[in-house]
Amino acid sequence: MPTYSAVISNKSVDRALDNFQQDLSIVFDNKSRLVGSLSGGNQQKVILARWLFARPYILLLNDPTRGVDIPTKKDLYRLFEELAEAGVSIVLLSTDLEELIKLSNRVLVFREGEIFETLTGNHLRRESLIAGMFGEVV
Structure with missing residues (x-):
């Protein structure tokens, strides 16, 4: 637990x-x-x-919305945007290309353990991501 070393009261x-x-709209009936x-x-x-x-x-996130329903994805996207606006840097690894495009200012495409391409602004598109994954530059 990330707060293990801190003294925390109940x-x-x-x-x-x-x-x-x-x-975060967490749903549970009992704490x-x-x-x-x-x-x-x-x-x-x-x-x-x-x-x-x-x-x-x-914040390092690895496929943070994988396997969750659409309302939960929306909640998490909203949270990530709020955190970024508050100055938290977010490093996101995602297998969902649309998620990368929606949430990222910059995407690094890796091939064979090295950065193949950096996509930003108007270059940050699905076609560019897929091309980079296959070793091509659009």
């Missing part, structure tokens, strides 16, 4: 849980319920809330 954890439950018993989308949100509780400057 009261502050409860307060944070209430805030995150509201901010003592195990995270593994929640839906996949709510599990994703709880894990993200744990890291956000540590107030990171940089």
Whole structure:
């Protein structure tokens, strides 16, 4: 847990849980319920809330919306945009090309362990991403 080294009171954890439950639209009927018993989308949100509780400057995300429903994706996208506006840097690895285009200012296309191409602005398009994945530049 990212906040393990901090001294945390139960009261502050409860307060944070209430805030995150509201901010991230986390659905659960009991605070003592195990995270593994929640839906996949709510599990994703709880894990993200744990890291956000540590107030990171940089957030590393690996396929953060994989396997979640559309409303949860929208909640997470909104959250990522708010975090970026608040100055949190987000490094995103995603297999969803549309997600990369929607959420990113810059995309690095890797081939054979090296950066093949950097896409920004008008060059950040689906066609450019796919071409880069196959070793071509559009």
